[in-house]
Amino acid sequence: MEKLISLAHGDGGELSHRLICDVFIDAFGDNNTPLFDAAALTIPTGKIAVTTDSFVIKPIFFPGGSIGKLAVAGTVNDLAVSGARPVYLTCGFIIEEGFPIAELRKVVADMVNEAKKTGVKIVAGDTKVVECGSADGVYINTTGIGIYDKNAGCSLAFTEGDAIIVSGSIGDHGVAVLTARGELGIHSPIESDCASLNHMLGKVLASTDGVRIMRDPTRGGLATTLVEIAEDFHLTMKINESDLPVKAEVHGVCDLLGFDPLYLANEGKAILIVAAEEKDKVIDILREFPEGKDAVVIGTIIAKNKGQLLLETPLGSKRLLTRLSGTMFPRIC
């Protein structure tokens, strides 16, 4: 087989056919079944969750993951935080002419690996090739379908006193990807937190009715995600700066470069807002999983009117947080 992707790999003809058979079907599927224009799938319930995400991360391989792992975990997490059990994924590749097929195989292997871990099945795919200079290596879209099991989903029944939990340290992904680019001239031992959270969050949901909402603080970071929740549901929330879990190395890089970990991307963390009386139970369940071992309460809902997020500093002063404003850096996911 050729070593580099050529335009003919995307023309729908003989080379496309071989690429699909050799690289994709071999990894994802079943070589003996005819391919149709759509996959026919069984769905056991009357309500499904659907989400879509394109991944354009640079570099495509980074400490702790790759665009392939991320493309599965990212979409799985969007389903999981919605209270659904992820079951099916589609993937659409846009590949730049000249991209090494060996790298494509590695990306696909990472997707297969992560899909196995999470229990999702990759059921449909598409490959397009664009001329050299019209993309940057490879971009992947994944669309996920999840199922709502009995009673699952989040109540959205927010109350004053609800606890705000984050499942672990923030900013790891942002720092890992930025330093992996090598453009900033600094190195760090930080790995991306890129991970699928569906098993962990599924267990939380199955164990308590006290979950109000779950979200994953990816682009825009913890602060932007909490501001969105505050505004959407007219909640006043307070988080405590001294409770935020930030690794020393992430603090170090942020201090050096003037970044704020509150606005750095995470790819393996969840925010959970839960009833006060359930917070210890939820923390215990999260800590059973490696992805949740550093789970901690970082704040509370203090009122149900203003749609504001407040940060309380160690000295007791309060600062209003807003969405991320102006890009910190592109192509972080």
Next chain:
Amino acid sequence: MEKLISLAHGDGGELSHRLICDVFIDAFGDNNTPLFDAAALTIPTGKIAVTTDSFVIKPIFFPGGSIGKLAVAGTVNDLAVSGARPVYLTCGFIIEEGFPIAELRKVVADMVNEAKKTGVKIVAGDTKVVECGSADGVYINTTGIGIYDKNAGCSLAFTEGDAIIVSGSIGDHGVAVLTARGELGIHSPIESDCASLNHMLGKVLASTDGVRIMRDPTRGGLATTLVEIAEDFHLTMKINESDLPVKAEVHGVCDLLGFDPLYLANEGKAILIVAAEEKDKVIDILREFPEGKDAVVIGTIIAKNKGQLLLETPLGSKRLLTRLSGTMFPRIC
């Protein structure tokens, strides 16, 4: 609002939020509902069809359509030829920094328009922005979910004598897009056939049990799609060159440039293989619709062994057709 897409429109912060509200939600959805990481959807049956496609067509506006119209119609058609009724679409945008927001609005308006025509709902979306030079304008992934209504779907019960039908003239899309690029120095009055076929194909399926398979001959053209069917199901098929519906202008451009209309992309045509005794009925139904007014029988299944596609010329000689081999031109869809 800004006039051009900037990297900050993709960072998940304030500008992303405004872009999503002003351009996407305003067109696709409901400004008053909080956005979640996944859409919760109702599915009335236990079996769904799922398909995904990325669109990288160049130019993004062409005679007869745009990347927006195509991104809806293309995915709708993949569901429709699978025998499913398209109901939900997701869309993922990868946008190049500097892309005019006014053009993005036009693309989105075309998507909304085509979605309305077909009856599908756009239920989830994602936007990424990459640096200038890391994409070419805008790429769109759409993933479609369809429902199998009672008894629908194709039988795959192929028999010798089955008729091969194409729903209209071939090669229009390929020629329209190629000449629209202006690189070839020729002009033609041909418009792309880009259209959603779900209502037409749905009526065929509801009216007869005689449909063996349906496919849309997009990339790779009519010949490649028929070769795939022949190989997948070990059929020997014969099509008659003199029965192929090719517009005079398409013939003209092909003669000039050495292209073969059998291998040119179509974006609003279907191939239907149907029981011989049902072919007249199917043709009649297809011709009720503007997209099917030139529907015609072009060949038959002559045996069930070899997995070959034969072209019979007007002089009676037969030629074995293969898949498209080596790209004719990139980014046709």
